[in-house]
Amino acid sequence: MRVTAAMPRITENEFGSVCEVQVFNIVDAEFIAPGIKRFVIEAPRIARKQRPGQFVILRLCEHGERVPVTIERSDRQRGTINIVVQSIGKTTHVLNSLVTGDSILDVVGPLGKPSEIEKFGTVVVMGGGVGTAMAYPTAAALKRAGNRVISIVGARNKELVILEREMREASDTLMITTDDGSYADKGFVTDKLRELMESGTRIDLVLAVGPIPMMRAVADTTRKEGIRTLVSLNPIMIDGTGMCGGCRVLVDGKSQFACVDGPEFDAHLVNFDVLVQRNSMYREAEQKSMAEFRRDAESQVEACRAGMGKP
Amino acid sequence: MSDAPKQPAKPSTPSLNPFPLRERIKMPRQHMPEQSAEERARNYGEVNLGYSAELARQEALRCLECAKKVCTTNCPVGVKVGEFVQLILAGDFAGAAAKIREDNVLPAITGRVCPQEDHCEGACLLHKKGESLGIGYLERFVADYEQRMGIHSFHKVPPTGKKVAIVGSGPSGLTAAGELVQQGHNVHVFEALHELGGVLVYGIPEFRLPKQIIREQLDYMRAMGVEFETDVVVGRTVTIDELMEEEGFDAVFVGTGAGLPVFMKIPGEHCNGVYSANEFLTRINLMHAYEFPKYDEPIVDCRSKDVAVIGAGNTALDAIRSALRLGARKAFVIYRRSEAEMPARAEEVKHAREEGIDFQMLTAPVEFLSDSKGWLTAARCVRMELGEPDASGRRRPVPIKGSEFDLPLSVAVMAIGTSANPIIQSTTPGLKTNQRGYIDADQTTQRTSRKGIFAGGDIVTGSATVILAMGAGRRAAKSIHEYLTTGVW
Ligand SMILES: Cc1cc2nc3c(=O)[nH]c(=O)nc-3n(C[C@H](O)[C@H](O)[C@H](O)COP(=O)(O)OP(=O)(O)OC[C@H]3O[C@@H](n4cnc5c(N)ncnc54)[C@H](O)[C@@H]3O)c2cc1C
Ligand SMILES: Cc1cc2nc3c(=O)[nH]c(=O)nc-3n(C[C@H](O)[C@H](O)[C@H](O)COP(=O)(O)OP(=O)(O)OC[C@H]3O[C@@H](n4cnc5c(N)ncnc54)[C@H](O)[C@@H]3O)c2cc1C
Ligand code: SF4
Ligand code: SF4
Ligand code: FES
Numbered sequence: 017m018r019v020t021a022a023m024p025r026i027t028e029n030e031f032g033s034v035c036e037v038q039v040f041n042i043v044d045a046e047f048i049a050p051g052i053k054r055f056v057i058e059a060p061r062i063a064r065k066q067r068p069g070q071f072v073i074l075r076l077c078e079h080g081e082r083v084p085v086t087i088e089r090s091d092r093q094r095g096t097i098n099i100v101v102q103s104i105g106k107t108t109h110v111l112n113s114l115v116t117g118d119s120i121l122d123v124v125g126p127l128g129k130p131s132e133i134e135k136f137g138t139v140v141v142m143g144g145g146v147g148t149a150m151a152y153p154t155a156a157a158l159k160r161a162g163n164r165v166i167s168i169v170g171a172r173n174k175e176l177v178i179l180e181r182e183m184r185e186a187s188d189t190l191m192i193t194t195d196d197g198s199y200a201d202k203g204f205v206t207d208k209l210r211e212l213m214e215s216g217t218r219i220d221l222v223l224a225v226g227p228i229p230m231m232r233a234v235a236d237t238t239r240k241e242g243i244r245t246l247v248s249l250n251p252i253m254i255d256g257t258g259m260c261g262g263c264r265v266l267v268d269g270k271s272q273f274a275c276v277d278g279p280e281f282d283a284h285l286v287n288f289d290v291l292v293q294r295n296s297m298y299r300e301a302e303q304k305s306m307a308e309f310r311r312d313a314e315s316q317v318e319a320c321r322a323g324m325g326k327p
Numbered sequence: 328m329s330d331a332p333k334q335p336a337k338p339s340t341p342s343l344n345p346f347p348l349r350e351r352i353k354m355p356r357q358h359m360p361e362q363s364a365e366e367r368a369r370n371y372g373e374v375n376l377g378y379s380a381e382l383a384r385q386e387a388l389r390c391l392e393c394a395k396k397v398c399t400t401n402c403p404v405g406v407k408v409g410e411f412v413q414l415i416l417a418g419d420f421a422g423a424a425a426k427i428r429e430d431n432v433l434p435a436i437t438g439r440v441c442p443q444e445d446h447c448e449g450a451c452l453l454h455k456k457g458e459s460l461g462i463g464y465l466e467r468f469v470a471d472y473e474q475r476m477g478i479h480s481f482h483k484v485p486p487t488g489k490k491v492a493i494v495g496s497g498p499s500g501l502t503a504a505g506e507l508v509q510q511g512h513n514v515h516v517f518e519a520l521h522e523l524g525g526v527l528v529y530g531i532p533e534f535r536l537p538k539q540i541i542r543e544q545l546d547y548m549r550a551m552g553v554e555f556e557t558d559v560v561v562g563r564t565v566t567i568d569e570l571m572e573e574e575g576f577d578a579v580f581v582g583t584g585a586g587l588p589v590f591m592k593i594p595g596e597h598c599n600g601v602y603s604a605n606e607f608l609t610r611i612n613l614m615h616a617y618e619f620p621k622y623d624e625p626i627v628d629c630r631s632k633d634v635a636v637i638g639a640g641n642t643a644l645d646a647i648r649s650a651l652r653l654g655a656r657k658a659f660v661i662y663r664r665s666e667a668e669m670p671a672r673a674e675e676v677k678h679a680r681e682e683g684i685d686f687q688m689l690t691a692p693v694e695f696l697s698d699s700k701g702w703l704t705a706a707r708c709v710r711m712e713l714g715e716p717d718a719s720g721r722r723r724p725v726p727i728k729g730s731e732f733d734l735p736l737s738v739a740v741m742a743i744g745t746s747a748n749p750i751i752q753s754t755t756p757g758l759k760t761n762q763r764g765y766i767d768a769d770q771t772t773q774r775t776s777r778k779g780i781f782a783g784g785d786i787v788t789g790s791a792t793v794i795l796a797m798g799a800g801r802r803a804a805k806s807i808h809e810y811l812t813t814g815v816w
Contacts, residue, residue, distance in 0.1 A: 038557065061564045075521055081614065081623040082521075107623060122521040124558040254614065254624075257519055257560055257750065260606035261588040266597050271590060276750075290597050293701035297599045301625030308620060 039119040043096060049178050051103040052146055053112045054088070060095030062087070062125050068153035069131030069248070069280060072097065073256040075122035076110055077323035083107050084253045084275070086150035087126060097123075100149035100178070106305035106316070113317040121323075127256040128279050131246075133157045137220035138164045140212065141187070142205050142234060144226020145171055148179050150248055151225040156186040158223075164188050166217075168208045170230070174199030206233045219243050224283065228292055235283035245283035249274050251294060266290040343416040348391055356458040357386040364681040368651050371533045371617065374678055375439070378461075378468040380420070386461045387415040393452050398462060401450035403798035404430045408447055408462055415465060424473035427466060432505040433498060433797060435474060435540045438467025440531060440641075441794045442672045474543050481551050484511040489811045492517060492576040494561045494751065497525020498793045499582035499784025501544070502800030503807070504553045510808050514553045515576070519560040522613060525584055527793070529613040530605070532645050534652065535675075538612075562754035571779060578779045578807045581766060582800060585785035586748040590741055591637070595695030600627055600703030604636070604646045604742035611649050627738055630654035635706060635734065637661050637692055638742035639669040644679050646740045651682060658684050659734065663691040663711050663724045689713070689724060693731070695739060705733040745790050755780070765789055773803035778816045781807055 044056035062072060071086045088098040103109045114120070131154040139158050143151040148169050159165045167187035171177045172195045184190045191208045192200035201208070205226075212219065222245040224234040231247040238245045251263045251274050258276040265274050266287035272278065309316050344351070360376040361367070367374050378386065390412045398408040406427055414423035427434045443449070443463040451459035489512045493500045496518040508514045522528050524541045549555070561567060561583075570576045588603030590596050607626070610616040614624035634650040636643045639662035651658045660679070662669060665688050669676060680686070692706040710730035713722035747764035759767040759776035766782040768775050773783045783799025785791055810816060 061559065065564060079615070079622045081625075122558050124519065124521070124560060124564070126563060127560070254606065254609055255520060257586070258748065259586040259588070260609050261590065261603035262606040264590075264597060271592075271597065290701070293599060294597065296700075297627065298625040300628070301619060305620055305623060305625075 039121055040123040041119045042114055042116055045114060045116050045118075047112075048100065049176050051112070052100060052149075052176070052178055053103075054098060054100045054149075055111075055114075056096050056098050057120065057123060058095060059097050059123050059125075062123065063090040063092050063095050063097050066090040066097060066126040067130035068133065068157040070126035070128050071256075071279065072099065072123050072125030073127060073253065074099075074111070074120055076107065076114075077121050077320040079323055080110075080121070080320065081107055082122075082254050082256070084127070084250075084256060086248075087153070088149045089153055100146060102146040105302045106309045109306070109309055109313070110317055110320050113313065114321075118321065124256065127275055129277070131157065131223070131280060133161050135162045138166065138218055139221045139223065140166045140168065140209060140219055142168045142209065142222065142224040142226070142230075143170070143179075143183070144205060144224070144230040145176065146178070147224075147226030147230070147248070148183065151223060152179050152182055152186060154223060155183065159186050159188075166212065167191070168193070168205045170194070170205035170226070171199075172196065204233070205230065206237050209234065209237055213237070213241060213243075221246070222283075223248075223280070228288055228295070231283065231286075232288045235286065235288070239284050246280045247283040247286060248279045249281055249286065249291060250279070251291060252297065265294075342392055343413060344388055344390070344392065346388060351389050351391060352453065352456050354385075354389045356389070356461055357382045357464070359461070359464050361678075364678075364683070367534065368648075368682040369654075371652055373537050374534050375467075377471055378464055380468075380472075383415055383420075383465055383468045384418075386465060387412045389453060390460050391452055397450040397452065398447045398460070402430075402447045403794045404801055406430045406434075406447070406466070408460075411469065412460070412462075412465060415469065420469050420472040421476065421478050423469040424478070427469065430801075431466075431794075431797065432502055433544055433793075434466050435470035435544065436498070436527060436536065437794050437797070438463050438465075438470055439536050439540075440672070440792075442792060444673050446794065474540070481509055483509065483552070486513065487511040487811065489513065489577045490515065490575055491807060491811075492561075492567075492570045492574075492579045493582065494567070494579060495519075495525060495582040495584060495784075495786075496523040496555065497582055497584050497784060497796060498527060499584075499786075499796035499800040499803075500525070500580065501548065502797040503580045503582065503781075503783070503804045504800075505548055505551065506801060506804035507807060508548070508551050508553050510804075512808070512811065516553060516555045517559040517561050517565075518555065518557045520613065521557050523555055523557065525582075529609045530642065530645065532608065532612055532649050534648070535645065560750065562750035567751065567755045567758075567780060577811055578781065580773075580800070580803050580807060581751055581775070581780065581782040581786060582784040582796070583748050583751055583786045584796075585745040585765075585790045587746045588741065589744045589746055591692070591743060593692060593694055595697060595703075596741075598695050598697040598703045599701050600697075600736075600738045601695055602627075602738065602740045604638070604642045604740050605745070607646050607740045608642070608649065611653075617649075617653060626653070628653075629738055631656045632737035633657040633659070633735060634738040634740070635659035635661050635687075635736050636740040636742050637706075638744070639664075639671055639686075640742060640744075641671045641675060643740075643742035644671045644675045644684075646742055647684055648675075648679055648682060650738065650740070651684065655738075659736075660684055660686045661690050661692060661706070661708065661734075662686070662688055664721065665689055665713060668721050687734075691724070691726070692739070696733065703736055703739060705735045706739055707731060707733050745785075747786060747789070751786075763789065771802060772806040773799055774806065774816075779810070 141155040263274040268285040411423040448459040615622035616626035634655040636647040694707040711724035714725040717723040784796035
């Protein structure tokens with residue numbers, strides 16, 4: 017049996033010759049919070065191999081950039097993967113404008129080292145914003161491996177709390193915080209973590225996925241106690257296979273490639289300043305792209321659809 | 328002074344060349360028409376414009392038709408130079424292309440990027456008399472002619488029913504694929520990136536090797552029946568064992584290249600503005616960052632900034648000449664050895680000089696300096712002198728004490744080499760590698776330690792050249808065919 021990666025479509029390339037282009041179909045897409053959308057994408061090869069903690073790299077259309085997104089879950093039988101995407105800049109805005117029936121030109125993966133899944137004891141899984149969707153598959157796997165999973169999910173406000181039901185199922189205890197107190201407890205995820213530590217709960221491992229300031233705060237919180245803490249880093253990537261070195265992060269004073277050596281690293285050894293600095297490298301260009309997107313979102317999305325190799 | 332070569336020319340067929348040998352030796356090598364240096368340094372158009380039919384004929388007339396074909400024996404794939412040059416003289420350009428294709432399935436590419444001075448042209452008898460025959464230029468001419476005319480001259484044999492997986496679509500993989508499909512095997516190429524061609528598309532820039540040439544070669548291969556699947560990282564998306572056990576592939580060729588960038592591990596390498604050549608060139612070539620914002624992938628703005636590349640191979644020169652085309656004000660090559668040791672193709676060095684690249688020889692960076700926001704401001708460099716010969720036989724560069732100086736820079740590109748791409752090795756049990764992590768493969772059969780798995784190109788030799796990778800692909804195809812027809816390992 018031949019396992020096909022994607023649906024072929026006949027199209028003309030820029031030199032006018034006919035060729036087959038494989039595309040990845042979006043079989044379901046729905047917003048799960050304002051600006052956060054979940055996609056179900058046909059990608060049988062990836063679905064078959066995905067493990068928690070791994071990601072894919074997407075390229076929406078011919079003129080698109082390559083962006084990494086974590087696989088939230090996969091369905092081997094159906095041959096689909098799910099991703100959860102937050103609109104940040106142009107690419108994620110265009111992506112989140114796509115609907116069921118649209119397709120993505122390139123989806124490659126699963127990339128990165130899978131999360132280490134074994135029986136650690138008590139594990140605290142912390143998700144900040146869309147990071148919750150990235151932490152979810154690992155939380156579920158840790159639970160299945162027999163760990164006691166305490167999850168702490170944080171969001172700016174009530175509307176942005178995502179995957180509550182899923183996280184509840186994947187955890188023995190679920191705590192939720194919102195920055196503005198519009199839902200559950202007001203405060204930050206680190207407040208909850210500190211409470212847990214102060215209550216004398218034995219914590220064997222902390223996994224934190226979210227915005228860089230949140231991951232840095234978690235690292236600072238657990239450092240003194242020497243609690244093993246992992247963070248999932250999100251540097252800028254291109255190929256995702258270790259070829260370009262663009263995703264290098266400074267860990268324990270050494271360069272590591274997040275796409276092959278990570279994305280999870282020991283939080284206490286990560287140099288977050290360098291990560292923040294490198295992630296700002298293309299700010300001007302990103303703002304320019306985003307401004308153009310805002311000026312005429314519809315035609316940008318259409319241009320992407322057209323540049324997808326559709327007949 | 329111009330005595331005819333000792334070696335008598337005894338062509339089996341009467342020569343089409345009306346000129347006696349001693350006159351041929353006096354003929355000057357025909358210049359390759361090119362864009363002027365000022366013009367091309369600011370555009371992405373190809374530097375070399377190609378011979379006209381007349382120039383090609385003029386150049387072909389210089390060939391001495393030697394009996395001992397040193398040009399052929401020094402070509403890694405044994406292109407029958409003498410014979411294709413004769414066909415040019417006969418005006419049969421298509422025939423000349425077909426003649427090259429007997430040994431080399433990518434002539435439009437090798438004609439452009441082979442380090443001819445190390446192979447065919449370096450050995451050419453005319454070289455000893457002055458200037459070698461422009462073999463690369465002629466090869467390029469007939470290949471381009473063939474493409475322009477849309478001639479597809481391949482023969483197909485009945486299907487064998489055997490399936491071969493090719494991992495990686497660089498020159499080694501494409502060569503193996505092209506040869507195997509012509510023997511009737513079902514050939515399926517898997518490529519990790521979204522574009523086919525390996526270094527030919529993500530590394531070598533448009534101004535040296537237009538992408539259209541590669542795409543046309545790929546269309547040609549599709550017409551021959553090769554199947555391509557992009558976005559598959561073998562080892563991650565599917566393993567070699569799964570390909571063989573579950574997807575029915577009878578043999579696998581691994582041509583995954585030497586794709587990992589090496590850094591110098593000096594302070595400041597993580598600064599904004601410090602790139603690996605792979606990233607810099609990938610952004611430009613694969614992702615079209617030079618066409619931002621039409622294409623979404625950005626690159627650090629080089630306009631009116633000073634840029635340097637560390638290293639002096641083809642990769643380094645491609646990177647710095649790209650920076651110039653991105654609008655760099657000053658563009659430096661920083662190299663720790665001297666001119667004589669520069670590994671780049673002679674023609675590239677010449678072109679780079681004409682375009683105004685500043686070569687800082689016997690110099691090495693020791694640290695990158697940055698501002699408070701982490702942006703590169705300068706490379707602290709040290710001058711070197713040549714000491715005793717090292718393991719490579721070249722004189723070892725030794726830092727001169729107290730010679731440190733700061734070279735102000737906004738962008739620095741590291742092009743000091745690559746190492747083995749480990750994904751296949753680490754996901755294929757029993758596949759032997761050498762100490763440096765490259766795959767162990769027999770030099771003539773390209774067999775690896777695993778039955779049915781073959782390997783070749785940079786993933787076996789370390790970074791080498793297009794033509795050497797193609798040679799390996801060709802040998803692999805031959806022994807894969809043998810293995811598939813005899814079943815003997
Ligand atoms: C391993 C990994 C997993 C990720 N998983 C998810 C996920 O599940 N859901 C999700 O919504 N986001 C995820 N991200 C982040 C996502 O890749 C970025 O939000 C996206 O690339 C932004 O692109 P943009 O054009 O919309 O924004 P831009 O305007 O281009 O950039 C906004 C910011 O996003 C970051 N960014 C930009 N380009 C890239 C790039 N090519 N690679 C990585 N980061 C980039 C930079 O910090 C930049 O400042 C992940 C990132 C990594 C590295
Ligand atoms: C910038 C630059 C300029 C150069 N200039 C010249 C020149 O002028 N002349 C010359 O002769 N040589 C030149 N070279 C060297 C030459 O390009 C290489 O030696 C040659 O391309 C090696 O061919 P290859 O087939 O072994 O691998 P590559 O060309 O490296 O191709 C390997 C392919 O395999 C893919 N791959 C890797 N891992 C996987 C995987 N796990 N699954 C699927 N696919 C995978 C890669 O994405 C890539 O497409 C240059 C190299 C560079 C980088
Ligand atoms: S393939 Fe390269 S080395 Fe061989 S004849 Fe052609 S240009 Fe020369
Ligand atoms: S190309 Fe050079 S070596 Fe080869 S036959 Fe002609 S003159 Fe002789
Ligand atoms: S993304 Fe290129 S090396 Fe990691």
